[in-house]
Amino acid sequence: VLSFLKGLTTKTELTAEDLEPVLNEFRDSLIAKNVASDIAQRLCDSVGLTLQGNQLGTFSSASRLIRNALETSVTRMLTPRQSEDLIADIVNKRRETGEPFVIVFCGVNGVGKSTTLAKVCYYLQSYDLKVMIAACDTFRAGAVEQLRIHARCLNVDLFEKGYAKDPSSVASDAIHCASEKNVDVLLVDTAGRMQDNEPLMKALAKLVSLNKPDRVFFVGEALVGNDAVDQLLKFNAALIDNQNTNKPREIDGIILTKFDSIDNKVGAAVSMVYSTNIPIVFVGVGQTYVDLKKMNIPWFVKALLR
């Protein structure tokens, strides 16, 4: 990269040909950081377009120019357009309707949905909110017992109907129960499912369309590779396609887990946000209740571009 930039210093304007080698190199470094390969390409293309025709000064400013463009673009992309204020929304709904605020957690198998739900419970409790958990993964062995242990540790009620029940009716019973118990927030766990599994995706859409939760969070893991985008797009599409209303509920936010196991390979977050514009609400950084953080964008951009 450096030798290429030296060759550039005599020129005045950057052309597409000038940029190509340096952007290709940058694309490869993004892929190595676990950005999905076509997303890495698209990101580089768009940065290339903004840079073309730019005036070039000295060598050091040229290198800064390219870096800055990338930094700006990634930062802009990751910064949500609306600020998500979960707590304020919960308090408002409680004041206006008196009904519990319902959050559904969904995603593919084993990404950390149930653990994240428990962490979110702990987070909400720190705002003095009364939380209840609904065990709507009625499929996977041990799923109910897993939540029972978390409910006990966190000292909250668990609503469960055991296994092999229809998850959306369990959720609906749980909402009634939460309402009666004057619960502030009901956290609904769901079974993991592959995004191509049509019957299971329809079942999830049914749960959402029948119970009209206030938030649907997609839980993904930072370890996921090129499949990241497909997972998120198909979960969202399944929700939209299977609700018979013209204002279907969609995925409101992403929670990305297992950040503690990726070093600086932070690319999955870029792939997901770039392709959907859905904001990252929290990141998971470990296996205990306190390991839930808001995304630190400057840290993140640094890790990506380092």
Place this chain on the structure above:
Amino acid sequence: MVLSELGKKISGALRKLANRTVVDEEALNEMLNEVSRALLEADVNVKLVQALRQSVKRKVNLEELAAGVNRRKLIQKAVFDELCNMLNPGTSPPPLKKGKPNVVMFVGLQGNGKTTTCVKYAYYHQRKGWKTALVCADTFRAGAFDQLKQSATKARVPFYGSHTEADAVKVAREGVDLFKKEKYELIIVDTSGRHKQDTALFEEMEQLAEEVQPNSIIFVMDGTMGQSVYDQALAFRQRVNVGSVIVTKLDGHAKGGGALSAVSATKSPIVFIGTGEMLDDLEPFAPQSFVQRLLGLGDISGFVNA
């Protein structure tokens, strides 16, 4: 079938090369670019892809080739060999011996499918006539023992574990001793999910292996994982004697190229793939025949013996 999309793309690139009138440096580069792109889209580690490129280029030194050598065949064979090397580490999985107690320990990252796969693996062998039992040495994850207990009960495989003991090494020892005494032939030890950044859990894994002296250690990896697989798999291999790999969640959409990274990092073959959440969603895997199918060897068999 898993990885088959990757296979199609690669054989497509090779066929394109076969149709060119002149096979020069440009044609070679174009083909290599196409192959590399396909590999990266499938989550094969960037470093492995670079190594493949370099190795093919080294083997096919176009400038120094004698006249009359069939360049297409030479190139195709070089690519084919490199892919075979990636999938086939040249080692075979540690053999299980009938009539003796074989201890098999499962390790891997959090949520990658160890517990599910342990039970599938037990079920598979039990149906083949092995006297099989399961030991739950995961004392860390909430509900881990309930999960194993419920799955094992469904599979009718005897199990051992504890709801109260926190020392995984102790539980493992007790379970393995018990089943050895009862003359079980295949004793499968499930362990907690862990990652290389977590030194305490990595130490525990070493102690577990030390204590139960497994005949075979299986690394379970999620087929949707991206660029982090290589580093993680390598770290597992550096601490315990991983001898084979099982790739899970290949019933989804992921192209599963991360598996090539795990094979390369652990120098261990893939022995089974997981294709669903049910007990019998486990398929034996034979790398050699897989690569042949992958590349549709029917049409290009000409170059294999070139």
